[in-house]
Amino acid sequence: MSLLIWSVYRGWPVLLAAPLMALLAAALAADPLLATLTQRFMPATGGFVVAFFPLFLLGAVFGKLMEASGAAMALARAIVGHLGARHALPAVVLSCAALTYGGVSLFVVAFAIYPLAIALFRAAGLPLRLIPAAIALGAFTFTMSALPGSPSIQNAIPMPYFGTTVFAAPGLGLISGAIMAVGGLIYLSHAAASNTATNGLETATETQANSNELPSVWLALAPIVTVFGSNFVLAELALPNLDLVYLSEPAWGGVTPSQVIGVWALIGALTTAIILLFALTWRRLESVKETLTDGAEAALVPLFNTAVLVGFGAVVAALPAFSAVSALVEDIPGGALTGLAASASLLAGITGSASGGMSIALDAMGAHYLELALSEGQDPAALQRIVTLATGGLDALPHNGAVVTLLGIAGLSHREAYGPIFIVAVVIPVGSLLAALFLASWLGGF
Template sequence: MAPIAALLAVVLTEPTKVLPVYTNLFMVRMAFFVQNYFPIFMLGALFGKMMEISGFAKSIASAVVRVVGEKFTIMAIVLVGAILTYGGVSMFVAVFAVYPFAAEMFKESDIPKRLIPATIGLGVFAFTMDALPGTPQIQNIIPTTFFGTTAFSAPILGIFGSLFVFVVGMLYLEWRRRTAKAAGEGYGSGHLNEPVIATTTDKLVHPLIAALPLVLVWVANLVFTKTLPSLFPDVVEFQNTSVPAKNADPESLITSVTISGAVATWALIIGLVLGIVTIFIIGRKQVTASFIPSSKDAIAGSLLANLNTASEFGFAGVIASLPGFKVAADALLSIPNPLLSEAVTVNVLAGVTGSASGGLSMALGAMGDHFIDMANDSGIPLDVMHRIASMAAGGMDTLPHNGAIITVLAVTGLTHRQSYKDIFAITLLKCLTAFVTIGFYYLTGLV
């Protein structure tokens, strides 16, 4: 739908340019996104699937549930989702890994099942997706390409925003639990997709060992983010004659790579590869038994996610080239404060696309240079711009048409009517967090 919608807009403005715009603008922008982020999508999906089939994710989830206990059921599920996603497991994979434990614990604690999607959302789609420094989720990686920053940008602001979301989100969910209990509402009956907790004779690996790949991804990401710039010059150049042009100037065949814009992606690629190798070594028996079909599913899913977001990025490029977009862009950029302008723009576009990564890509792809100029004029570090953009992306993206929301509801067997009210409350909290964090930055100056 993205190219169709984009080209219909071109038809209404400059119909003679439909084909040139499609081949030389839409497809070029789409290819740019795939070029920059394909390895992250693919390796992230493969890493998450291997955490699942090795039993490592189940071991970690079981350990957290035991430690936190039934008394703090909601907190336990939030922490399980947060640990998995912050360690590099795909958010979609984490939903499948967390749900069986959530259903079992909610049933034992007699908490309404309709609260499970919001609980999983707080742990999986909230602070570990875009706020915590170093998170390997794509929403934290996209800004690095535009701002020349790293995944660990603005750590104090990221930690502050994460704590705000976690604390307020937990207070809300616990209030909803107590309200339901006072009204005599329990887990309920007749639910769809009730998980069957399978019993297995295979002993799960110790949770500390299971957590090793997650820790390794995070540590490697941090270490290589710091060390890679010292191993390369600021700009790397090499001959690129793969597509030679007729009578081309030799200098036009030189490809240059600016290291500051590539370090974040390179560091995460290395971290995910090391994590995958570690799972292979430790859980070789479990992994090899179903690696081929599982890896096919994981990589197919990553291709779909990558091309969906890339298509939205191409859509953004076409729309940004139209005369009407300048009116909307000028209105958003007329907000004098660069952080507020950026937060509002990213939130609006994430809501329109129903995708955090799609809205973030659209906003930065169309107006990234303007945000940089505004930040430089105001003396705001680009690390701060990175963190606010990333956090804003995870706000209004979770409208009813969001793919992650539809996935959570499908997996849990619930409907929008049953559960979306509480999901939307977490969405509003996420929107508020970006602006609260902006206020914290101006009050303290901490980055």
């Protein structure tokens, strides 16, 4: 595991590092290498692709359409223009949050917001090296793991395991999200006041788009509102009222409706938003075919990077050492919620991926913790929210792919800019998880 972290941190591609490190782990445990590759690594990798390919694909296409049509930039500029340079920090954070909560890929958000952030920070005399942390706070934290209704993949993965939807445990999510957002803004404001105004990024390239070329903010908002509205209608009203008895047949997987409704609703919501966005902005697209192609291709790298980490985790989960670690985790006092939070958080930190660590934890221990939670009288919705929060903390350690990409966009090294990211994307989210665990132990999945 340490070698995987080191290799990714040093810039080796995850697609190569994960299977190689899985085979190395198997060799050290004296397991057969070819059987490990074909019977453990590949089924787990393929299973993740089969389960979540539509969500990665639709999310990437939606994000690309928002970017290419100018809708993402229009919404960001409207928020920035309303708050002004005096409130540069909350303007950047809120712009990122609005876009990611609306379903736009965090990578698209980072590229779209970065030029605006440079201009705002310079106008306000803020330390430019804090821009990556401000973007991380808005894009990597509360909108990804805490806020109910978020279409993020992290919020979608637990649904088949617990029979929940993306709106699970809204009370826990809102409180945790508020802790992350407010805590992160307070920290960044203090850090900005304690530093000189122009640390780093002086060579950054600014790109400005003509405001007259952008769509209206209402047009930019319409697809985002559509994601939430249609998701809620499908998940809570339409799909539960359909006759889905046939799903129990072996030909359809032998599943219960609750195991698929959440995923179906999100697929339907993203599809509806894409159709609406395409109808509203197709004249603004230089090439529809090229935009859709770029969006589809953009889904592949994050999908397969996450999938091979799940495959790596499946190999590790079968090792004797993992069984010993699992036994230690299960002995942690606090019941199902605490045990699931600890195991998922640990795996997210090891893999540097919230979705990868979550999938590994749920594949290995999801059924156990669901059974334990039900025996304790816990709402499965609390399990969903807790596991999502748990993987949204240690995942942002230095080897996280999104962190590496964000620093690359800013042209900064880990030494120059990772410290503030660590506070807003690791320390404060872990604190919000602890608060959520405390509340859930008393109030359940409210």
